[in-house]
Amino acid sequence: MLDAAASALGGFLDPQMILMLISGVLAGLVMGIIPGLGGTGAVAILLPFVFVLEPQQALALIIGATAVIHTSDTITAVLIGVPGSASATVTTLDGHAMAKQGQAARALSIAFISSMVGGLVGAIGLTLAIPLARPLVLMFGSPELFMLTVLGISLAALLSRGNVAKGLLAGAFGLLIGQIGAAPAAAEYRFTFGSLFLTEGLDLVAVALGTFGIAEIIALIARKTSVASKTGIGGGWGRGFRDVLTHWGQVLRGALVGVWAGVLPGIGATAGSWIAYGQAIATSKDKRRFGKGDPRGIAAPEGANTSIAAGDLIPTLLFGIPGSAAAALLLGALLVFGIEPGPRLITQDLDLVYTIIWSFALAAVLGAALCFLLAAPLARLSFIRFPVLAGGLVVIMFVAAFQASQEFGVMQVMLLLGVFGWLMKMCDYPRAPFLIGFVLSIPLERYYFLTESLYEPTEWLTRPGVVVMIAILLAPLLFKLVKALLRARRQRNAAPASVGAGATSEGTSPGAAGSGTDTDDQGERSNDATTGGDGAAAEPVISEPGPTFTGTYWPMSLAGVFLVVFGGAWVMSQGFGEDARLVPQLVAGIGVLLTLIVGVQEYRRWREERGRDSEWRTEVKWTAHALGWLCLFLAITWVIGAVLAAAVFVPLFLWRVASMRPVPIAIYTSVVVAALVLLQVLADISMPMGWFTPAFLA
């Protein structure tokens, strides 16, 4: 085994290998930066090379790219709150919050160093795990995978910033949206409304970019300010480096969670990153700064997402089961070289396996180092007026979302989800549970049905893995219950003195409504991450600062919309076959109940805060204005296709919204259009066509 490891290492002395690896790293970095392209984009770009290169070189190229996508996808997540890929949504919480405080460089350096560590831990983990991997993977049967999805979904409660009912409602909504498409246990389509592209289910990229990216963009465009509302004092990369040193335990834990999430087939990078984030919250004493720019909230998931890609190599190489688009590409490449992954790969081609692992480690270090050097210059982007960035961003995001099924409808769905995400944000719903519910919806159903039909209840409920996970699930509840009882007793003793402290668990403070920037939020934010205030209420406070609609009719209306959606889904699911009905019916039923609870809460809150001076009208106007611009882009695309639409939309937008001068507008527009054409010609990225797209652009 050591021989093989050493001989594989020797292979890297070949300069061509290094060259290929660097090319892969660069391609992966670029694809990671472009919001929404991520793994799929890298696959599209690199696939043609697989057929012309030598096996070892092609592998170095692919691995180089896969290892760094989740390093660079952080950049836009931190700087503009638009995730580079779906699994980077988690970094939009703390990373973007930090950028808003003018500390983008600090956030980026934490992310990059954590990614690098994650990659190294992943590679070391792989090296050690290979002999053990097979029994480990086999230990996880359908019941264990089912419990793991339940555990993941239970994160919804942990991530619901104080208001558990709203968090669970968001989670249920995610579960419901995830049910669109083919049912796993029956040959039946659900909630497709006769549309063929919905049979595949909603694409993760469109959902993540919509609810997090578009929602962020429409709130920022009309405001015409930059992302960062403070100047970047004391937020440099050195600070980030020290943060990582302080929280090295979080980085390491995140990386280990990542390897594990990657090794298990069927969990996925997005759920894995969120699980890493969840464990960071669960294991931290002071949880209140999470979501407001806590370095731990960046370190843990960033440590995880690169190591997930490493862990993913285990099922890919040992069982031929790819866990991501990039792993599928690797599998395809191996097939082209006449190498069938499987148990024999370890015995016959061990040096190849180690080539892959070493490439991964090297690429992770290289990619993170490159990004690290760029962190400070990139951070300046957060000080540019947002509309200037938005012009090109809008075009790229819609083109990226289009890649999934190449249907026009995907872009409309993304826009709709963007509006929904914005409403959720304004009405103080956490969006993280929504995304987790969405990614785990089908796995939950799949493994439930497999468990149910392959095991007796007494059989699977007593499996050790399942018992452990049930314990993990119940322990915090019991713990909380005991703590709540104790606290209630203490409070009864010490009368009304500490009533005020409890109110912080509501997340964003109502006073910030409509004020444009998050001034109120900054009030309670001290510069030092570790000052914990009085530390009495240990509730996690995950807030996305910004104006809320508290005190208006909006929250109640949104609850009404939820009621209609869940109610409608419940009615529709009655028409499904037996095996396709259970989960949607259950989710819709729970959703209706939660909506009623939330509705009552909203009504009470409205009664309390009604009539308070709120600038919600301005906020809605701003957003409608921004939304109109996005619709305009889609409308033009519908008519003449994306490339020409960009040529029309970008200058118009930059002129009217960003108030730029003609020369910069011309340069900007040509760069965007040239980038689109380059992507189309060189990278096989397909552009949305319109009714009148000229033939040479098709």
Place this chain on the structure above:
Amino acid sequence: MTRLFRRRGTALAVLTTAALLGAACATPNPHGTMADAHEGDPLPSRVRVLIPYAEGGGTDVWGRFIGNHLGGHIETGTRFVPENVPGGESIIGSNRYARSAGNDGSEVLVSSGTTYFQYLLGRPEVEFDFGEMRPLVINGSGGVIYGSVEGGVTSVDDLFTPSTPLQYGGISITGLDLSAVLAFEVLGLDVTSTFGFEGRGPARLAIERGELNVDYQTTSGFLTQVQPLIDEGRAVPLMSLGQLDDAGEVVRDPNVPDLPTVPEVYEEHYGEPPSGPGWDAYKTFLAAGFSYQKGLWVREDTPDSVVQPVFDAVRELQRDEAFLEQGREVLGGYPIYPGDEVEESVRDALRLDDSVREYVLDLLAENYGTVIAGS
């Protein structure tokens, strides 16, 4: 300012409504005249290969691999440029081909078993018709049914008189699993099928964990993934799905020549060869799902002068040792055929009698609670 907002608001509202109404519309098709080629026209220098499956998957790799090598054997230096349009069990991409492709050979469609199955089952969404296309290249595949020793399956006899209930795991009854299910039907086996696995790989893991005890894998998957289990004495090969020969008979699979085929097992047990609608259905879906699994297709009215260079290139590839060696895994160990040599048998195989389709749809509805909408 308020007035401005109001006017803008109205315009934006109209726009928003218009754009959202568009949701009901289909993806726009660019206005291009469909190419209309005539006899004597050459093969275009750039051929778009429409792959209705995702990047990196088996069919995608096959399409790219074949395209790359065909290009090298065509004198005019034609380039085959792949384009993936995945989704909807390959119906989305195949429909798009049926709608927009001309007959000048500038666009070809890659097919796989799943594509044929949707067509054969008569899914209402299907707009393409293999009866109106001609194959350019055909490459087969095969399947092997095996059992888990720990699960109580040690020989073919255990299938007929199982000591523990037979558990099969599949992805979807309307996918390639249908072939295995039809094999169990033909043999009259009492197998409980559970659907919902993510792929054949996870189903194989379930066998190793003891969750299932009967499974099938493609022959290449069988040889690389299952053979090690057999060597350890944990799995036992039972039968191959067989190959359909030119005469439409099921014969032994050349990649696993020692294994009996499904009809052989039937005859051994029942003393007569299989017959009836179940058997006819098995043969049709075997052909579509395995024997002629992968192919490149063009419109039926594509002129001979356009397709001839491709047929010739395939014949050259058949003799190209380097290609065959390199393509061992991608081609699954099965030969590739030029379309003109197999056109008749492929078309015959893809024709399903109404009575047989009726039988399959009834089987799906009654035993698997699956009703194909619109049928």
